[in-house]
Amino acid sequence: MDLIGGKWKAVILYHLKDDEKRYNELRKEMPAITEMTLSLQLKQLEQDSLVSRKVYGEKPPIKVVYSLTDFGKTLLPVLEAITNWGNHTAEQEGEILNGLTKMR
Secondary structure, three states: OOOOOOOOHHHHHHHOOOOOEEHHHHHHHOOOOOHHHHHHHHHHHHHOOOEEEEEEOOOOOOEEEEEEOHHHHOOHHHHHHHHHHHHHHHHHHEEEEOOEEEEO
8 A cells, every 4th residue: 555555646547557648748637636746646656666757858848758667557457446446436326526526
């Protein structure tokens, strides 16, 4: 749980599951996360070898992309199971409003 614990790490990994993304793409997909939190979580995920960070170019503007490592991809079945469980729970007990689940 240390590797993916907390509010945002699993969400970030989920958004990287299909393709690499730039920082601003992740921000747009997760508008509720602050820039500082996203930056910190990406650094921690990189330190834990779940996410890789590739820098293209030598001087600004440079391109930085994040993607799942092979180790990070081993979490995909777990992330899919959590997503399926959350969707099932929302259908059974609540309703989804703007991507968030509101329990009745």
